[in-house]
Amino acid sequence: MSDVMVTVNGYVGTKPLLYRSEATGAEWTSFRVGSTRRVVNRAMGEWSDGPTLWFTVKAWNTAARNVVESLAKGDPVSVHGRLGVEEWEGTDHKTHTSLVVSAVSVGPDVTRGVARFTRVITTTAVPDGAPGDGLAAAPGPSEGGEDPWSMPADGLGANGTGDQDDAGDPSGVGRGALVTA
Incomplete structure (x- = not known):
């Protein structure tokens, strides 16, 4: 059996x-x-909205958390994933069918606006039941406007070693930290 992979561009219709x-x-x-398709009436030379297709998008674990933190109702979005169908019984006691996309990739549609990306860094494994979630946001641009992820083309940092850390920084960020994205 093969998966049917789809990419859906549209707008978030419900709050994640x-x-x-x-x-x-x-x-x-x-x-x-x-997702509403735009269609042209060639005889009239006008564009109009076609029918809107509605999809339920599901994401799990880190992707779920990132979607909830990143997207809101009304945001333009691009979703890529496996297409499936779910049946459910409505309040009218009839069986209904929904198109479901099991997300592999979800993000804001930057053809319709500007987005800022923030990496999530896994600091350490957290034992089950321990407080905290083991995640920390990566630093954003500094007050001077510098991007902490930028590096000169030669691959060397300001100190010539490739290590972008401030020598006096006790945080250890960038010193062998596991980065997951």
């Missing part, structure tokens, strides 16, 4: 909410995306 399984601790989000 973060859910957590009490049994497994797994996190997920589910939100709706509407």
Whole structure:
């Protein structure tokens, strides 16, 4: 069996909410995306909206958390993932069908606006039941406007070693920290 992979460009139709399984601790989000095709009437020379297709998008774990922190209802979005179908019973006691995209990649559609990316750094593994989530936001641009992720073309930092850290910085960021994105 092969997966049907799709890319949907549209607008977030419902606020993404973060859910957590009490049994497994797994996190997920589910939100709706509407995609309206623009069609041209060649005889009239005018563009108009076609029908809107609605998709339920599901993402898990880190992707779920990042979606909830990054997207809001009304935001333009691009979603790539596996297309599926779910059946459910409505309040009218009829069986309904929904198109579902199990997200592989989700992000703001930068053809419709500007977005800023913030890396998430996994600092250490957190044992089950321990306080904290083991995640920290990476530093953003400094007050001087410098990008902490930029590096000269020769690959060497300001100190000539490739290490961008400030010698007096006790945080250890950049010193063998595991970066996941």
